[in-house]
Amino acid sequence: MEMVKLEKHKVRRNRAVFRENFWLTMMVLPGALLLLVFNYIPMAGVVMAFKKYNPVEGIWASEWCGLENFEFFFTSQDAVRVIRNTLGYSVTFLILDLIAGVTLAIMFYNLRSRKALKLYNTVVILPRFMSMVIIAFIVYTLLNPSYGIFNTVIEQFGGTGVQWYMEPGYWPFILTGVHIWQTVGMNSIIYYASLMGLDESLIEAAQLDGANKWQQTMHVVIPHLVPVMVITTILGIGHLFSGDFGLFYQVTKDVGLLYPTTDIINTYTFRALQNGALEKSTAVGLFQSLTGLILVVVTNGIVRKISPENSMF
């Protein structure tokens, strides 16, 4: 009798567990389905990189062609330039974003006036909400060769105006400046949010020990930010081989003269796509994704070896 009761109870509980898991799965499915269609199916589409694409026959029926599409890119003169530019900008951005974001967050943290904090904060994250079209236009306001602010100032000091959109030499600095200007506010928010969770008593203890502001920052505040810094860096390293298309396409106004210093893999493949070189563009995209995946896994592995609690997965 007891046994039967226990069995029944078990069955009922199992049924409840099953029902719970069933409904939870139902809740995951709509989103999972969207990811399947719009993220996973294109992943399968990378086979195109190894084919001669024929739009009439579709991806699957097209002829295989080995590594021909990769050869096209890697043996071209553009490859060196485009990869150098992409990596150069990515590494610069990764380092400067980290330094600028953390510095700004610490500055916010040290600000005593709540009202001022809110005001400054609002202003610096503003450009993050403008489209690249508008950011590019603002940059153009400064760099316009005939009416632009930069040239007006240069001419007022007796110099001759610069034809900014014809001189590739200036652009690494311009693009880096624009990028930092646009993103530093939003970057700092993530670090600032983390600082809100910092235990105040740690700072007080440091003060009692006679630590000055600089020492408090170096020994209490920054160590608290390390986990977030590590995760942003791991994610950033995954994007070393790809850049912000909008920045490099819109802000440079896609001017061919500037390509030596402004053409990155993303703008290059976009042009290939426009010219109908679909499979070649796919090959380059696959190269970006694969290197990204490998870099993230390797970096994460290294982080896990050094300090397991900071690794991403």
Place this chain on the structure above:
Amino acid sequence: MNKQQPVLAMGTTKKKKFSWGQAVLHLIFIIMVLMYLVPFLLVISISFSDESAIIREGYSLIPPEFSLEAYKLAFRNPDQMLQSYKITILFTLVATALSILIMGVMAYPLSRSNYKLRKPFTFFVLFTMLFSGGMVPSYILNVQYLHLNDTFWIYILPGLVSAYNLIIIRTNYKSLPDELIEAAKVDGAKELYICFKIVMPLCKPVLASVGFLFLVAKWNDWMTSLLYIHDAKLYSLQYLLQKILKESEYLKQLADTGQLMGGEVFPSESYRYAMALIAAGPVLVIFPFFQKYFSKGMTLGGVKG
């Protein structure tokens, strides 16, 4: 924003005391604020400037001669602009609502430690952050298989679920006490009910900030139109802006070289600035209402477990 000030904790009298450190900090911030505000003020000023004054004196922070000509021109032929406004508002709202609904619901099972398929599904989500098929396979899928080009749905469906945002939402859900959900269950509440009536309302700040970021990204989208839209009726606002900026530059070149007849001075400079403001305006207006949510809940947690 309920952070206690370290200095305040030492004694409230210190609050009013002048400190050189704070003064320097404010000075740096004021310089920064100028670096952000001056370019925006320039755009506003130029849009209200008289065209011939711009040509004579270049851009300046205060309009040398005030003029509404540019706005009159912008509103002379408002059909295309209104159409793009309408489309952009529509897809922005629909996509944001759907995205928050789907992700808000999806993050709930992934936050529940007793959900049996949590690990495989979390990996399923995470992997999309680490690897992607790239631009071209997506393009071919959308155009040749799903036939989304030149339709409204191209603005909605791709990118509705983002792994990064999902992880942020899930991390937030996880920070809620388990007892809360257990108690609701004892009361006989269904999972969907718990998610909608208890978890999502409690995590409103993070849903609001993620939703607002998504909304802004949609509002600012120009690339979807660049890739997929040929029908002018479906142009997004930012794409239209980009087109107008390019075309008026072209018109100006024609006028400068004397190839454009008609005699009327085309206020191309101020006109472009007026258009830029018209396209950027709405975000600037609603932005302050969401700003308070930003520092809350945007904590990016690890994706483990």
